[in-house]
Amino acid sequence: MSKTxxxxxxxxxxxxxxxxxxxxxxxxxxxxKTGACTGNQCKELNPSGKCCSGYIEKLLNKPxxxxxxxxxCD
Numbered sequence: 600m601s602k603t604x605x606x607x608x609x610x611x612x613x614x615x616x617x618x619x620x621x622x623x624x625x626x627x628x629x630x631x632k633t634g635a636c637t638g639n640q641c642k643e644l645n646p647s648g649k650c651c652s653g654y655i656e657k658l659l660n661k662p663x664x665x666x667x668x669x670x671x672c673d
Contacts, residue, residue: 604654606645607638615658629655 601613610633615623618632630636641650 604658605633605635605638605651607640607651608634608636610635610651612658615655619658623659625659626652626655629659 601611604610604612604615614633615629615635618629621632623629623632626636636650636652636655638644642648645651
């Protein structure tokens with residue numbers, strides 16, 4: 600079983616990597632293809648208490664992944 604990345608929308612790391620392998624190049628693309636990072640309960644549902652956007656950016660190999668949340672939690 601693949602690790603859950605987006606707890607709000609129950610999206611796995613495998614689903615995100617699949618989207619990347621199928622052309623997703625940005626967080627916006629990931630949102631459209633998987634629904635990840637479109638919820639609003641990161642702090643309540645994610646055991647780490649953080650938004651998934653930073654981890655998704657790391658999977659996308661983006662150098663600005665440490666900027667913090669860029670989804671609905673801002």
